[in-house]
Amino acid sequence: MPHNKENTFSKENIELRIPKGVLYSDLDFIYSSSAKPAGGYSEIHHVHNPLTPLFTTYELRIKPTNLPTHLQDKALIASVQSGSEGGKFQDGYVVVNTRNLGSFYVAVDTIAPRIVPRNLTPGKNVAQQSKIDFTISDNFSGIQSFDGYIDGEWVLMEYDPKNKHLWHTFTSSLSKGKHRFKLVVKDWKDNEKVYEADFNR
Incomplete structure (x- = not known):
């Protein structure tokens, strides 16, 4: 992924859009996925390396599996490394703008403070x-x-x-x-x- 151009990546159930200027340097991008975690509503998507810094945010979209309709407004993207990234359900995906790379999955929050x-x-x-x-x-x-x-x-x-x-x-x-x-x-x-x-x- 060249740092001086917009980069996109899509695979089954995940899409990324990284605008020009987000990357500090060219990225030899690596992606993989692993099994759905307990309580999760998608597999875990490993998006490059959580130690790679970004200048600003990019758009991350993950398609949930078996997410009940009544929980769509409670869905968010969770990071294995750091907890909730936030996000909203729209057009069949949970979408967030984040400044982090790492391992992500769809989760829900139904518990009050x-x-x-x-x-x-x-x-x-x-x-x-x-x-x-x-x-x-x-x-x-x-x-x-x-x-x-x-x-x-x-x-x-x-x-x-x-x-x-x-x-x-x-x-x-x-x-x-x-x-x-x-x-x-x-x-x-x-x-x-x-x-x-x-x-x-």
Whole structure:
């Protein structure tokens, strides 16, 4: 594959389109495939070498096998080396733009994120707390969004992804008395987890 031209590759159940300028140097491209992994919806496609760096992204398309219709919107491309690459089902393939080479297969994510409160329990008096803290995590596709609400009104949540730490700092305008907190966390496959608790302030 010359680095100064667009390159395409297609084999049964896989297609690549590598635009001009993605490769740092000419590539003696190698491809192979192996058996479908447990829980996968395609064979594993070995796309050259995961150690080969790329300047920017290319398009990877893998055709799933035996993927039920109701799971099409949960499908993504998984890397054996690094987990979810993301992607969407379209025209019979799962398609993603990725900056990685390596070994890939089609998987699905149907599991909602996890929410673990650090300092809030239902009915707790939080008058001595400046904030409420949570640990949030997702098993596969990753955290897409999070929204906090107090008494139905949206409130600012701050997030430290490295430590999976999410928190809300109370504002001085929050009145004394009983309140209702709600947290909605969604992953990149729109699996949603909701946490709710009353608290006193």
